[in-house]
Amino acid sequence: MAGPSLTPTDLARIDAALAATDQLLDRNYPGDDGTRQPIHTVYIPADRFTPSFVADWSAAAIAAADAHGGLENLGALLGQAPELASAVAGRVARKLAEEPIEDLRLDFEDGYGDRGDEAEDADAVAAAQAVAAAVSAGTAPPFIGIRFKCFEAPTRARGLRTLDLFVSTLARLGELPAGLVLTLPKVTTVAQVKAMDDAVTRLEEVLGLPAGRLRFEVQVETPQLILGPDGTSPVAQLPHVVPGRISALHYGTYDYSASLQISAEYQSMEHPVADFAKEVMQLAVAGTGIRLSDGSTNIIPVGDNVENAWKLHGRLVRRSLERGYYQGWDLHAAQLPSRFAASYAFYREGLPAAATRLRNYVERTEGGVMDEPATARALAGFILRGVQCGAIGAEEVQAMAGVELSHLTVLAHPRLAQSTSK
Missing domain, CATH: 3.20.20.60 (Phosphoenolpyruvate-binding domains)
Incomplete structure (x- = not known):
């Protein structure tokens, strides 16, 4: 099987061209930090x-x-x-x-x-x-x-x-x-x-x-x-x-x-x-x-x-x-x-559907909706906000979505896991 056509020199040149973009995204677009936002x-x-x-x-x-x-x-x-x-x-x-x-x-x-x-x-x-x-x-x-x-x-x-x-x-x-x-x-x-x-x-x-x-x-x-x-x-x-x-x-x-x-x-x-x-x-x-x-x-x-x-x-x-x-x-x-x-x-009205879709995503279960990672983040973020303000109990999330609060937080804010693993 033929190998790739782009050489390490080509890849290094592209990396160098995008270094400023990488820095901009890392510094200026860190995403939400996962802490509680008051309602x-x-x-x-x-x-x-x-x-x-x-x-x-x-x-x-x-x-x-x-x-x-x-x-x-x-x-x-x-x-x-x-x-x-x-x-x-x-x-x-x-x-x-x-x-x-x-x-x-x-x-x-x-x-x-x-x-x-x-x-x-x-x-x-x-x-x-x-x-x-x-x-x-x-x-x-x-x-x-x-x-x-x-x-x-x-x-x-x-x-x-x-x-x-x-x-x-x-x-x-x-x-x-x-x-x-x-x-x-x-x-x-x-x-x-x-x-x-x-x-x-x-x-x-x-x-x-x-x-x-x-x-x-x-x-x-x-x-x-x-x-x-x-x-x-x-x-x-x-x-x-x-x-x-x-x-x-x-x-x-x-x-x-x-x-x-x-x-x-x-x-x-x-x-x-x-x-x-x-x-x-x-x-x-x-x-x-x-x-x-x-x-x-x-x-x-x-x-x-x-x-x-x-x-x-x-x-x-x-x-x-x-x-x-x-x-x-x-x-x-x-x-x-x-x-x-x-x-x-x-939050309570939206919980059943969000929890079901999140469980299907986490467990790789096929359902009526095929969600992508970005949507899974939104589902987890929605549920996490409900927990943080008191509308939803962590025990309800565990029962309905099959995830603990710590896992829910990482699903909503995946960069948290990346930053703690560095």
Whole structure:
């Protein structure tokens, strides 16, 4: 049989030609790291946080559900079949009691306003002290941090000072929380993100933190970040100008809509301009490991509008999940029941089919669908997200898909196995 025609010299030449591509893929497209992503971020004015805040919201969320027929009734409002509503209700009840907030952002921007430098300095230090106390007491959410003012000229110095005071105070009180999150809002240019990278790099140096410890989120809430003045998309450049530094992109519903002259009545997470921006965001970060979050709805479940607001919120949460946005914002304790009810139903409804297909893939069993490795990763990733948020039990995955949690994680994120084997 004739041997190959390409010589080792030919292969070496091709390898050399693709060396830059290999480096780009390895450095800039590492994929998701397999750690837990919160399913929501709760925003509150920074000065309202206390170590008892999470427990207070837990009680308020449970009371809201109880006052309107309970969690099974909420499931029915969201269109869930009785058996599904019952299964979801039990899990949501535990979630609201044990971990009602997954990610909390103490807001020094729109939710705080301009209170003068003296007041904001004091609140930045107090916020860091309260976060440290909550982490020490075990009452902090898994993820917690601040949103400071944007880097446009009028607020840049104030934003940097609040960031500095908060992080420096936390660092001097002890080890930074594992789930620390910093949020840079109203980004319009790549230069602002580079400036943020410069600021956190300097903070790491001064405070003796490991390089890369201070990652940050970028809020996409200006049209200039989607389409720049030169016709390119600045948001697509962000993962590559500061590789590894950005943890997530968060869509800002109302600032973005208002910037495009959408009247207030029609500003929504599901407006066409929102969908376009979020599709661009998805393309920009695909494969980079940067996560995505949808925005919020400002229709709050209070007064005579509770059930209608729950229906709207539940539908929007489900809509985001179906479009690959696994995180969103919540602004009120009464939104927690609908957040978790809609999210849990999404994962539980999809579990039987996903588990069957994953089992067939793992066991090489022929079924009605022949899945490729990329689809198997998506199936495993879907199930893993359900486990991480509490919608699905690891024992259910073992019984239905035939894989343990560690195996599921590797199936969802195969590069984890490659990195640990090196």
